[in-house]
Amino acid sequence: MKTIKSPEELKRLRNEILGRRHPKGEGTNDKVLIRVHSGTSGLASGANEIFDFITLELEKRNIDAVVIRTGDMGYCFAEPTIEVTLPGKQPVVFGYVDKLKADEIIEKYIKGGGLVEGILPVNYQTIE
């Protein structure tokens, strides 16, 4: 692993990573990006199972996607929650995800762009 030896190198590394993909996942990616919120409350409600299910099913169904684990977003009432970013689209957060729901999300939203019930609307702004 490379050691960062100067602030310039840090910048270069960031640009390199950003070139590979966009950190907040908006649009520039050509792959579907799925974040499985796996903090304590997510895990307690079964986020691990959902992570495994989604990874496996996407592979089975030949969908090119990146699935990552992140911390929780604070939607503890609706865990497990996942966030799906389709290429060129704003991220959408789905709550109360079980295997059935995950299947529906893959079939309806990821494959066809149709929304699925259980969306948690974005009600916050963040800083860049």
Added chain:
Amino acid sequence: MSQYRMQIMVCSGTGCSNLNSEAIFDNLQLEIEAFALENEIQVVRTGCFGLCGLGPVVRVMPGEVIYTRVTPDDAAEIVTEHVLKGRKVERLLHKDPVSRKILSTEPELSPFKKQLRIVLRNCGIIDPENIEEAIAANGYEALAKALTELTPDDAIKIIKDSGLRGRGGGGFPTGLKWEIARNNQAEEKYVVCNADEGDPGAFMDRSVLEGDPHAVLEAMAICGYCIGAGKGLIYIRAEYPLAVARLKTAISQAREYGLLGNNIMGTGFNFDIEIKYGAGAFVCGEETALIHSMEGLRGEPTVKPPFPAESGFRGKPTNVNNVETFACISPVILKGADWFRSIGTEKSKGTKVFALAGKINNVGLVEVPMGTTLREVIFEIGGGIRDGKKFKAAQTGGPSGGCLTEKHLDTPIDFDNLVAAGSMMGSGGLIVMDEDDCMVSVAKFFLEFTVEESCGKCSPCRIGNKRLHELLEHITKGKGTPADLDRLRNMSKVIKDTSLCGLGQSSPNPVLSTLDNFIEEYVSHVTVKKCPAGQCRDLMEYFIIEANCVGCTACARVCPVNAITGVRKEPHVINPEICIKCGACKEKCKFDAIIIH
């Protein structure tokens, strides 16, 4: 990619559902089908928009148009006007209550996004176990800026000017704290991150550490640079295994990338971080007790001064900050003091994360600018009270805080306003109580916690709190007298005035604040021996309404002590002498014949 031209989202959160959003959904669906548009337009139910005060809410995409206070009859107009003709239904757009002007429907400018995430900026977005994700999200950029462009004094000045105050509860200005630590000369100094989150119901520090550990590591390094420390310590409770694991991963990755350790980014600055485990004692959130615990001593507080900034860990100048405070540092350094100052109220800048718990629909974390009102937090972002019950109080500041009542709903939340209202910010736990909660029991619950968590070093806290708890126990059992209320108040004041550390000095707050705000409940407990909320078991009396009872015998059969007698098909009676008030009969009764007095 989308096969739909337009999507209509109908809020089906609890608030909107109670206002019949389901009928709106049905009507929209019917209208769409009437025009045979179901393959082009999708109608879908969504979770809470956090706009419960304006519900039911319908949002149309693309364009992100949000309609508020929609009725089922409006469905036709939305479809014919908006969907068919592409014209917004002006009548239903959200208007400013005063000027009647239509507020912007642009998502970024809209008033709908009450939350502003600075501390939680990366939580749920980046992979906490991959440092590259943190770097891509501007991680360690602020450290690079501080090390190369700023002197320690410059950096401290930015923090001071930003008005950032400690988020752990006290609200002490962070920049000032750093300056004091910087000015104390010593060969060795320490930066300590207080991750001993002990307030019942607060979990924002855990979420930050689990979701964005690098934010904390980076800020600790910046602090080390500012005060002249080479070593950082994170004091975290062992009950947070996931946070500990992610911190460990983050620290080792940061070392690998040369962002911690010797000669960071080639600037000659050395800083490393070590994790210290706490056993989950509440008092160890107090900085002197925390330091003793890290030294391997008993987690007991000592008198300040000397403050840790003079003589802390191993007798060296030590700067202790809370996780949430550290999480604010990088954005402040990068975006500047003026930016941070522009958010919040006059004396409290920036945002605050609240952990919503209790009888609220959207349990979870929210981050709002200081100065947001309690009403906005509870009824809009939090989705209101569960089961449509009535709001009674919100406890802030955990066992050291007090309760806020209906009259405080429109007070802008900041450090000083909360203190003025008889509570405190604390670490940001917000426990919501509804009409079914007995405030005497609430005070008793918090006292139980402090009795358990008192370290026992000073007698006012060790003995006083125990006595306070006994008095409350007495009252909830129906054995209290009006004189007990004065005793409660006096004893609370003495404990507050004479305790050694913050734990004892604030532990009677829940008692005092419930006495101030809900005196009638206390009076009712000690005079007529009734609990108005019907929660104190010893003060309840179960009673069968003759007119409703059909004599099905279900209650008599379920009663574990045979307190219910009666002839089949005739009204039954409960013998209060035998009844143990378990409530089994009430649960069993299908005819609502059993009530609690």
